[in-house]
Amino acid sequence: MKSNALNFSGGPGALPATVLDETREAIVALPATGLSVLGMSHRSEWFLGILDEAERNIRELLDLPARYAISFLQGGSSLLFATIPMNFATRAFAPPEYVNSGYWSMRSSAEARRVCASRIAWDGTRTGFRELPMLDRLAVAPNAAYLHYVSNETVEGLQFALPEAKPAVPLIADMSSDFLSRPLAADRFAMIYAHAQKNLGPAGVTVALIDREMLARIPDGLPRILDLRTQIEHHSNYNTPPVFAIYVLMLVTRWLRDTIGGLAAMQRINEAKAQRLYGTLDAMRDAIKVHAASPWRSQMNAAFTFGDERLDRAFIAHAAERGIVGLEGHRSLGGLRASLYNAVTLDAVETLCDALTDFGRQHV
Structure with missing residues (x-):
């Protein structure tokens, strides 16, 4: 589960x-x-x-x-x-x-x-x-x-x-x-x-x-x-x-x-999830590159990379040990992707952000 x-x-x-x-x-x-x-x-x-x-x-x-x-x-x-x-x-x-x-x-x-x-x-x-x-x-x-x-x-x-x-x-x-x-x-x-x-x-x-x-x-x-x-x-x-x-x-x-409670409430939740994730990624900007320029970043999908395919793969394994799945980037772009669709909870995003921070301390 x-x-x-x-x-x-x-x-x-x-x-x-x-x-x-x-x-x-x-x-x-x-x-x-x-x-x-x-x-x-x-x-x-x-x-x-x-x-x-x-x-x-x-x-x-x-x-x-x-x-x-x-x-x-x-x-x-x-x-x-x-x-x-x-x-x-x-x-x-x-x-x-x-x-x-x-x-x-x-x-x-x-x-x-x-x-x-x-x-x-x-x-x-x-x-x-x-x-x-x-x-x-x-x-x-x-x-x-x-x-x-x-x-x-x-x-x-x-x-x-x-x-x-x-x-x-x-x-x-x-x-x-x-x-x-x-x-x-x-x-x-x-x-x-x-x-x-x-x-x-x-x-x-x-x-x-x-x-x-x-x-x-x-x-x-x-x-x-x-x-x-x-x-x-x-x-x-x-x-x-x-x-x-x-x-x-x-x-x-x-x-x-x-x-x-409707789409306005859903939007507030999605904004909070996106702010939490992008905040973590930006705090790691020396190690992580977000694909989209800041004004156009999606609240649904964050595409990013450590800039090294080996590190990207290592993070996928690191996240999997914590039960996190689905982080592989699309085959046309590579790297990593975290999708924050409606059913993804803020707690799940917190877990992902903690995994990113821990991995950064250990590997970059």
């Missing part, structure tokens, strides 16, 4: 202890049905109730306007990287524009190029993805189909500030790694999407919030499974959905609402 509490993995991420307890019980038998959640029909009244509650909880947490549809999709963000331009990059508009701010946004813009003409509005390659632009200062064509960005780059540890006003063109955000970690003004976005395995639950489900005004842009003739209207029309039940993943997601939204 200790390794669950001290799971700093970049994804799949930690889950709240109470959610794990409820899930363990549900795998054997749901109190409401007597059947395992793994064998529940997606057409059952029980599951339709789960879909309804998951949607209600998200609407309540975000104070989401009624004009937004909520869909629970499959295929992760990777499928939506292609699906979004298929649906919204129509000939009636100029090419969509993309912000290349790190590994995952590069993946999204590359996939869009397979579907349609597109433009890069900003590219952080030159500076090694250590900083971010201001979204409202980008030179975007006024008739662009949309502007797409990744709100939190998990690999490099970069996080955008939320937009202060509704942009002139439709704004689409991949919020896979910071969705429901802080309040946001959803009405500034045309679409928000997030796969589950960071803050929402296990892999298998992706949440999409779509302004219904965007649906009129979707061309006819798309394969039905790739037409975003399909899942909306069928209440996320067009084909067999990931029942288990959606059930756990619903439990997580219930935990955020009832145990944490």
Whole structure:
């Protein structure tokens, strides 16, 4: 159980202890049905109730306007990287524009190029993805189909500030790694999407919030499974959905609402965790280098290194002796990464910081 509490993995991420307890019980038998959640029909009244509650909880947490549809999709963000331009990059508009701010946004813009003409509005390659632009200062064509960005780059540890006003063109955000970690003004976005395995639950489900005004842009003739209207029309039940993943997601939204007390409270907790970790890393600046420049540091993912692969590996072993897991950096960047998703507790961060300090005394 200790390794669950001290799971700093970049994804799949930690889950709240109470959610794990409820899930363990549900795998054997749901109190409401007597059947395992793994064998529940997606057409059952029980599951339709789960879909309804998951949607209600998200609407309540975000104070989401009624004009937004909520869909629970499959295929992760990777499928939506292609699906979004298929649906919204129509000939009636100029090419969509993309912000290349790190590994995952590069993946999204590359996939869009397979579907349609597109433009890069900003590219952080030159500076090694250590900083971010201001979204409202980008030179975007006024008739662009949309502007797409990744709100939190998990690999490099970069996080955008939320937009202060509704942009002139439709704004689409991949919020896979910071969705429901802080309040946001959803009405500034045309679409928000997030796969589950960071803050929402296990892999298998992706949440999409779509302004219904965007649906009129979707061309006819798309394969039905790739037409975003399909899942909306069928209440996320067009084909067999990931029942288990959606059930756990619903439990997580219930935990955020009832145990944490909403997204403002969650943000305060996340700020405290990030301040504690970055404070420790900065105190060790002679030995540790944080990848992201200070103004753009992520509250969700801290990417750092001792500057020596042997020391990085030694710290992973040092941390593992204390029950800490998931600190390996992404394969594209190397080094170390500590992910502070919603379910990671402040006590867990304290344990990590103590391990860093102890290791520094012994080895650097």
